[in-house]
Amino acid sequence: MAETAESKKEEADYKRLHSFPLIRHTDMPEEMRVETMELCVTACEKFATNNESAAKMIKESMDKKFGSSWHVVIGEGFGFEVTHEVKNLLYMFFGGSLAVCVWKCS
Numbered sequence: 001m002a003e004t005a006e007s008k009k010e011e012a013d014y015k016r017l018h019s020f021p022l023i024r025h026t027d028m029p030e031e032m033r034v035e036t037m038e039l040c041v042t043a044c045e046k047f048a049t050n051n052e053s054a055a056k057m058i059k060e061s062m063d064k065k066f067g068s069s070w071h072v073v074i075g076e077g078f079g080f081e082v083t084h085e086v087k088n089l090l091y092m093f094f095g096g097s098l099a100v101c102v103w104k105c106s
């Protein structure tokens with residue numbers, strides 16, 4: 001029981017330490033990148049235990065703001081290879097091990 005409490009404390013400390021967004025790859029213009037990054041952080045914090053709801057929130061907001069055909073993947077262990085419109089891809093990490101990939105294709 002003590003090990004479980006200790007591991008949860010270490011995980012919480014790790015997430016607190018890595019609570020800033022870390023962009024792994026993007027080709028978005030500066031303004032779009034900042035706005036998308038803030039939206040991803042907000043959604044991941046609001047729906048910390050439900051990645052599907054966070055992805056839905058991001059997709060719907062991006063569709064309204066930048067036109068339709070946006071796609072979002074949020075998770076801890078995934079790989080991807082996507083075809084996307086130029087200047088419409090963001091791949092970032094948040095909260096330690098959570099990854100977010102946002103892209104647009106027509």
